[in-house]
Amino acid sequence: MLSIIDFVSVLFLIVAAHAAKPRGGSGFDENNVVTWGNVLKLKQGREVQLTMDRAQGSAFESKHNYGSGFFQTRIKLPLKDTAGVVTAFYLTSKGNSHDELDFEFLGNRGGKPIALQTNVFANGRGNREQKYNLWFDPTADFHTYGILWNQYQIV
Structure with a gap:
């Protein structure tokens, strides 16, 4: 169980990501909002880097709604002591039904070792966590992670 200090120190952060394929213009600002x-926007807004400090992490979300599809990101995890x-x-x-696909x-x-935890929430119900110890060093370089979601499967 997390203490209140541990809970407060849990930060959500995406270190670096390529935005989802845009519907409108090709830049980050046309398709996403920093929450x-x-x-830091790079390559004319086609790539972003999110940072954290001792007080907070960073996040963004799409301005668009998407149905099924393939979603991917490139992430390089922070080095050293990242407990919390x-x-x-x-x-x-969005809306009353809470559905979520997680890579944490x-x-x-x-x-x-750094652990990857996945989870699926459907209609507000989760409890489908799976935890994997990674066989590579996700802090050494950027790695590509993806979610394929269609009417038959989530991979």
């Missing part, structure tokens, strides 16, 4: 934190930090890439619904990288104490 909190600091976002959750780096997340997720899809979520759980922070750790230096030198320990």
